[in-house]
Amino acid sequence: CGEKFLDEAPNDQVTDANFYKSEQDAILAVNAVYSELGKGGQYNYALWGIGDIGSDISYTGGGGGGDGIEQQQLDNFNIPSTNPIINRLWGGCYIGIGRANIVLQKVPGIAGMNPAIKNRCLGEAEFLRAKYYFDLVRAYGDVPLLTVPPLTPAEVNIPRTPAAQVYTQIVSDLTDAITKLPTTYSGDDIGRVTKGAAQGLLAKVYLTQGNLPAAAQQAKAVIDSGVYSLFPNYGDIFKIANDNGRESLFEVQYVSGRNEYTFDGLGFVGNEFFGPRGQSIVPQGGYGFNIPENDFVAGYETGDLRRDVTIWKPGDVYPDGRTQPASLPGSPSGYGCKKWFIGKVDTRVWDSGLNIKVMRLAEVYLIYAEATGPTTGTSPLGGLEALNIVRRRAFGLPLNAPSARDVAAGISAQAFKTAVWRERKYELAFENDRWFDMKRTGELLTSPQLLAKGVKPTNVVLPLPQSELDINPNLKQNPGY
Amino acid sequence: GLPALAHSTPAEAESRLVRPAADxxxxxxxxxxxxxGLPGVTVLVKGTSVGTSTNADGAFSLMAPEGSTLVFSFVGYTTQSVVLTAGNASALSVSLKEDTQKLNEVVVVGYGTQQRGSVTGSVASVSGQEIAALPVADVSQALQGRAAGVTITSNGGAPGGAAGTSILIRGITSAGNNHPLFVVDGFPLPDSGEDQLNVISPNDIESVDILKDASATAIYGVRAANGVVIITTKRGKAGKSTVNVDGYRGVQSTWRKLGLLNAQEYAVINNENRIAANQPIVVDRLRNPAALGEGTDWEKEVFRTAAMQNYSLGATGGSDKARYAVSGSYFKQDGIIIGTNFERFTLRANGDLQVNKMLKLGNSIQLTHQEDRQITSNSGEYGTVQQLIRMIPIVPVYRxxxxxxxxxxxxDNFVEENPLAQLYTNRKYVRNRLLTTLFAELEPVKGLRFRTNVGVDFNFTNNNSFAPKIPELTVGTDVYTTRYSTAGSFSQANTIYSYLIENTGTYDHLFADxxxxxxxxxxxxxxxxxxxVGASRNGYLSNDLQNLNNGPVNPQLGNFGYLGVPSHLASYFARLNYEYAGKYLLQAVVRADGSSAFPPxxxxxxxxxxxxxxxxSEENFMKDNLVVSNLKLRAGYGKVGNPxxxxxxxxxxxxxxxxNYPFGPNGTIFTGGAPTRQPNPELRWETNDQTNFGIDLGLFDNRIEATLDLYNRNSPNLITSVPVSLVSGTYENVPRNASSSYNRGLDFSVTSHNFRNAGRGLVWNTTLNFSTFKTRLTSLGAGLPFNGQGSLSGDIVRYEPGYAFGSFYGYVADGLFQTPEDVRNHATQTVNADPTKATSPGDIRFRDLNNDGKIDAADRTFIGNPNPDFTYGLTNxxxxxxxxxxxxxxxxxGNDVYNLNRYLEEAPLYGNASGGTRVLGRWTGAGTSNDVPRAIAGDPNNNLRVSSYYIEDGSYLRVKNLTLGYSLPSTLLSRISAQQIRVYVSAQNLFTFTKYTGFDPEVSPSGVDRGIYPQARTFLGGLNIGF
Structure with missing residues (x-):
């Protein structure tokens, strides 16, 4: 009895020695890149905390007191470097990036793969890497840029890379992904990244960089592709039956009935967390987070159908016939976030199956409008028309007929830009984007509402997580944190 | 066993000069x-291999030379020598005394035994009698305070010892697993947690021997770094047949209540914290606190007086050819937290068979069946203890x-669960364990023995739970909601097993006397x-048929499981013991261990x-010393491992x-694959080397016996789980041999036989055990300081060179701000334009350690050490x-406890949860309190941050056990042919003296009280009958 007795192979584990060998392995490796999208580091916790509550459209709500302390910190611009939301966003993005890096390193060398699948896998990884880096660079500013899997701690613990260089990588990834990704999918591949998703995201990246012609070009390519069309009725976008619907470029895929009490399951927590507190119209009674600000609600134009899709207000009728009270714990105004409400469905505690829209055609129109300015005409599409198409839908009007709700021609470029920003605020409310938009447009530091809450110039970026600073001495904290 | 010591007196040496006489x-x-008559006694002609043993009546006969010395020895009795004369040869009458002196007690040292007098390492022994004296489920709990150098800390008072009991031998060696190796009847148990000794009935134990220093533990090699606990169960003795019946029954209850807010007090403070934060009062009935009265006392609802009982029946006996020890026991303990209980049945059969002069066979077999129900405690923030502290008193128990x-x-503006709702869930653990060994020993010539020992350990655990569906209730407009909206079940089956085969050869001989x-x-x-394997089902139609099979099969609910890959350990070992004239002792051990867990x-x-x-004391110049009856110096060094x-x-x-991630119109779940941990090809087992110096002293004919050991243990390559930056794309910590530490300490024990009269006269013994050690993390190597156990408000524990393992790290609290000037004059804590969201009087002042005018993460420091200055046990x-x-x-x-329960006790100051009456003394204006902060919803100053405010002195002195018994006199017993009848009453944890304010100061070695299951105070009465 000797070395042979001790010669035990890890046949209960998959290791790098027996993985990344086949097409199936490549697909598994890509699936792992997607999985972070649905978790707490992205759409299940971090992004609604930052994108919605951290902005001027909503506040924490919940039970009051210490309930949702981490959301309150973002809400009130009193954000410690130990805030779990900023920690989760950082981790979620980098875990996704790490998995994308492995795909991009290993998949090219896998022999015998269908070339179309191989291209798709690489395009998916490039898109997702770009998406994660885009979130990082907007939230934190300069961030360490890794494009190959690190092997040693020294390769991990690097200093922050200038944001411009990160943007260069994002643009490069998306540009390449566009050439590799298919236009549409069928069957169980629906929900994977498409060419349109990459084009739409690239348009948004260019817009963020201020490269307006390039943004307009990418947005136009999506609009003209003929793949996407607006739902005539705004409310239809947010129905489970319309998941991955005609308007969507990219969605986070959620299913219900799988996990309990977790931000990291396969379902979305918003049905429960945003449900009117204690009203029992969602499975656990409703926690009442993410309460619309009074100013935000007051800002809806009369007749804007988006209001009743997006928010609860006193008197709104519940599915069981009861009505929303005049005030609720955590919501003295009696308002609530309704956009992700699906009611009492078969869930395991928190997980709803409604997909989160990451990018949809209406936003592409608005990107196009902002990048193009108040140009008129329908062919080629003018910026004014692009904005008005979105507005007409909001009022239930035919999309292509001029209407009384249109922003009229002759508006100044500056006023038009402001009008587009306002439209984004209402069109995309509670879609995890408002903080990023306010940062991009500069409203973050000028909004009277946010000034009243104590926003400071340093708040244009979030603090780096303390735990990361503790591990990596080469990381320096953002000023003011 | 090893042979008896060769007592070589000058007189005997002289007699050997005489020419051998005829037999x-x-x-x-x-x-x-x-x-x-005493059967089975070995009778040996000194200096030869000539001998015999006594028969069932104690009689013997043999041929021996006149003038030679006959040595009579028997386990448990003092060895006696008689010089053969013409006068006594035909009718030798020898009376052996029972051995009460430690010097001659047999110590189990691993693959053999030694007499205490020959031991050169550091070995502590606890007798079965001491263990059985405590009414506990787990043998390890009964060791607490009984052995110097062994720190036993219970992880909670859950019935059956299910919370686990930590045994630290000579300090903390690593940030990871510090469990000693357990060896039961020669079988080294697989490492499977801190609650596994509760499978053994304490009544079955003959002795527990604890190998402490590396020179002693090295015989167990790579597994010996944390010490070795050797458990030996009772075996039969020839001729001495006894039947013992033991039983006790008792009641247990909490010895302390925290004191929780009543409904009226809760309303006052909740209103106050909301008003302070400019928040509306949303629950109408809180507006009039006086009308709420007492409300529900959740401590009363959750804790209870609980019964415990233990019955055992054992028989031992046999002849010099065959001996047996069989026993059965039943133990049942209800927990003092409602919904918890533990039940255990054990059966044991140990046998020894002398097949012929050369061959001996033996076995031990133990079967245990346990069933228990437990609640969550001391983990995270949703244990039952935490739930009951948090629960609001303004709601009823039942709808x-x-x-x-x-x-x-x-x-109610409160959505946490009713702590009693756990009773809905029918969750039961069933454990069955079989531990058996079989040995054969061949002694072809006197002194040479070959032994083969084979054994198996099967450990089966089932965990079945069913959560019922509870209907909603509508009364008028009032809707009573439920968390239990669907009925679901969960079943899990777990098997851990181990096989062992060992072959040893031993040769012992006395050369040249x-x-x-x-x-x-x-x-x-x-x-x-x-x-x-495990499975779950959801959506049962009825709450009555709770079997897993009765639920609907839902392909979306994952079944899970794994088939483990075996791991192997192959070992070779040798040990040499040499004694010269009973004075000079040497032991040398070497073991080579190979493990499949490491790279080729x-x-x-x-x-x-x-x-x-x-x-x-065996030297001539000390032989006749009237004061010092025993004096031995010991020194040892060894190097051992921990895998x-x-x-x-x-x-x-x-x-x-x-x-996983779903795709497609039906949300089909797809599997993904990615590394979540960086590899480490350099990883090896941990090692430590230990130097030990000891002295054994006996005074006044061993009326006082003392042992003192000093040790220095260095651990140069400890594995620490080092967090990696998330930038790596992985999130699991990487184990590295990065750090080093030392443990230096002193073990001291002394026993004084104050009175030792014979028969029914006064006997009074006092034993003191004292241990102290200092542990320091000396280096993290290339690693950085990292954080350990955390709470919701941040990490509490930090590992950094120069500090003890598990040290607490955080802000230094420095009283409360009393006035706005205090706040202004101090470093900035939380500033906000809205005064309700800023630091204000009544908040905790934190020290600005770096004097930069602001309180931030850089102002954290080491604020506590969970390791005690010393531990002790005193038995009279x-x-x-x-x-x-x-x-x-x-x-x-001298140990610190981080009292996380106080986060909950003081939660009423900051939110909607209820808590402890401590908050009644809160700050309400300048000078009102310098200890309990003000009530302010949202806690803008973050008073809940990890700080010295939550650290308390964890020192305690406990009257662990007080027992009074009465044994019937033998005159009475002989009439009913009984050997012993004893009745007793006993109290456990009768008094606890401590400044700690939580339920109980014994909060696991981490020193962090996360809602520990409190230790119960127990009163019981029992009966021992022996036939």
Missing amino acids: VPVSGRVTGPDGA PDGYYYEPRGQQ KHQVTFLLGQSAQLFNSQE GAKFGTFPGVSVGWRI NNAGRFAYLYSINSQI TLTYAGFDLSVFLQGVQ
Whole structure:
């Protein structure tokens, strides 16, 4: 009895020695890149905390007191470097990036793969890497840029890379992904990244960089592709039956009935967390987070159908016939976030199956409008028309007929830009984007509402997580944190 | 066993100069103290291999030379020598005394035994009698305070010891697994947690021997770094048949209540914190606190007085050819937290068979069946203890239809679970364990023994739970919601098993009457494996049919499980013991262990140990000393290992396939694969080397016996789980041999036989055990300081060189701000334009340690050490005229406890949860309190941050056990042919003296109280009957 007795192979584990060998392995490796999208580091916790509550459209709500302390910190611009939301966003993005890096390193060398699948896998990884880096660079500013899997701690613990260089990588990834990704999918591949998703995201990246012609070009390519069309009725976008619907470029895929009490399951927590507190119209009674600000609600134009899709207000009728009270714990105004409400469905505690829209055609129109300015005409599409198409839908009007709700021609470029920003605020409310938009447009530091809450110039970026600073001495904290 | 010591007196040496005389027939009888014949006694002609043993009546006969010395020896009795004369040869009458002196007690040292007087390492022994004296489920709990150098800390008072009991031998060696190796009847148990000794009935134990220093533990090599606990169960003795019936029944209850807010107090403080934060009062009935009255006392609802009982029946006996010990026991303990209980049945059969002169066979077999129900405690923030502290008193226990009331967001503005609702879930653990060994021993010539030992350990655990569906209730407009909206079940089956085969050869011989040599050579191979399967079902139609099979099959609910890969340990070992003239002692040990967990080429390690001893009291110049009856100096050094923190296959980059994401119109779940941990091909087992110096002292004919040991243990390559930056794309910590530490300490024990009269006269013994150690993390190598156990408000524990393992790290609290000037004059804490969101008077002042004018993460420092300055146990036993009284005190001194329960007790200051009455003394204006902060919803100053404010002195002194018994006199017993009848009453944890404010200061070695299951105070009465 000797070395042979001790010669035990890890046949209960998959290791790098027996993985990344086949097409199936490549697909598994890509699936792992997607999985972070649905978790707490992205759409299940971090992004609604930052994108919605951290902005001027909503506040924490919940039970009051210490309930949702981490959301309150973002809400009130009193954000410690130990805030779990900023920690989760950082981790979620980098875990996704790490998995994308492995795909991009290993998949090219896998022999015998269908070339179309191989291209798709690489395009998916490039898109997702770009998406994660885009979130990082907007939230934190300069961030360490890794494009190959690190092997040693020294390769991990690097200093922050200038944001411009990160943007260069994002643009490069998306540009390449566009050439590799298919236009549409069928069957169980629906929900994977498409060419349109990459084009739409690239348009948004260019817009963020201020490269307006390039943004307009990418947005136009999506609009003209003929793949996407607006739902005539705004409310239809947010129905489970319309998941991955005609308007969507990219969605986070959620299913219900799988996990309990977790931000990291396969379902979305918003049905429960945003449900009117204690009203029992969602499975656990409703926690009442993410309460619309009074100013935000007051800002809806009369007749804007988006209001009743997006928010609860006193008197709104519940599915069981009861009505929303005049005030609720955590919501003295009696308002609530309704956009992700699906009611009492078969869930395991928190997980709803409604997909989160990451990018949809209406936003592409608005990107196009902002990048193009108040140009008129329908062919080629003018910026004014692009904005008005979105507005007409909001009022239930035919999309292509001029209407009384249109922003009229002759508006100044500056006023038009402001009008587009306002439209984004209402069109995309509670879609995890408002903080990023306010940062991009500069409203973050000028909004009277946010000034009243104590926003400071340093708040244009979030603090780096303390735990990361503790591990990596080469990381320096953002000023003011 | 090893041979008895060669007592070589000058007189005997002289007699050996005489020419050997002719053999004469010798016959006689050996009796015990009670005058009855003693069978199985070894009779040996000194200096030869000529001998015999006594028959069932104690009689013997043999041929021996006149003038030679006959040595009579028997386990448990003092060895006696008689010089053969013409006068006594035909009717030798020898009476053996029962051995009460520690010097001659047999110590189990691993693959053999030694007499206490020959031991050169550091070995502590606890008798079965001491263990059985405590009414506990787990043997390890009964060791607390009984052995110097062994720090026993219970992780909670859950019934059956299910919370686990930590045994730290000579300090903390690593940030990871510090469990000692348990060896039961020669079988080294697989490492499977801190609650596994509760499978053994304490009544079955003969002795527990704890090998502490590396020179002693090196015989167990790579697994010995944390010490070795050797448990020996009772075996039969020839001729002495006894049947013992033991039983006790008792009641347990909490010894302390925290004191929780009543409904009125809760309303006052909740209103106050909302008003302070400019928040509206949303629950209407809170507006009039006085009308709320007392409300529900959740402490009263959750804790209860609980019963416990234990019955055991054992029989031992046999002849010199065959001996047996069989027993059965039943133990049942209800928990003092409602919904918890533990039940255990054990069966044991140990046998020894002398097949012929050369061959001996034996076995031990133990079967245990356990069933228990437990609640969550001391983990995270949703244990039952935390739930009951947090629960608001303004709601009832039950709703109108008799189901448990669930707090409602609308009516109560509180959504945490009713702590009693756990009773809905029918969760049961069933454990069955079989541990058996079989040995054969061949002795072809006197002194040479070959032994083969094979054994198996099967450990089966089932965990079944069913959560019922509870209907909603509508009364008028009032809707009572439920968390239990669908009925679901969960079942899990787990098997852990291990096989062992060992072959040893031992040769012992006395050369030239002075050189006693014992040599052991052996081989051991052990296999370990485990497997687990689990399944869950959801959406049961009825709450009545709770079987897993009765639920609808839902393909979306994952079944899970794994079939483990076996791990193997192959070992070779040798030990040499040499004694010169009973004065100079030497032991040398070496073990080579190979483990399958490590990379090819790096599987084997060698672990040596050497120790020497000098029995000064055997030297001529000390022989007649009237004061010092025993004096021995000992010194030892060894190097041993610990593989438990290394895991398996850490050298590979493993792909995690538990990553899922749905795609497609039906949300089909797809598997993903990615590494979630960086590999470490350099990972090895941990090692430590230890130097030990000891002195054993006996004074006044061993009326006072003392042992003192000093040790220095260095751990140069400890595995620490080092967090990696998330930038790596992985999130699991990487185990590295990065850090080093030392443990230096002192173990001291002294026993004083204050009175030792015979018969029913006064006997009074006092034993004190004292241990102290200092542990320091000396280096983290290339790693950085990292954080350990955390709470919701941040990490509490930090590992940094220069500090003890598990040290607490955080802000230094410095009283409360009393006035706005205080706040202004101090470093900035929380500033906000809105005064309700800024630091204000009544908030905790934190020290600005770096004097930069602001309080931030850089102002954190080491604020506490969970390791005690010293631990001790003091036992006094008195017997007189049939009465026996035993008082056992146990304590720890100088340790810090991080009281996380206080987060919950003080939660009413900051939110909607209720809590402890401590908040009644809150700050309400300048000078009102410098201790309990103000009430302010949202806690803008973050008073809940990790700080010295939550650290308390964890020292305690406990009257662990007080027992008063009465044994019937033998005159009475003989009439009913009984050997013993004893009745007793006993109290456990009768008094606890501590400044700690939580339920109980004994909060696991981490020193962080996360809602620990409190220790109960127990009163019981019992009966021992022996036939």
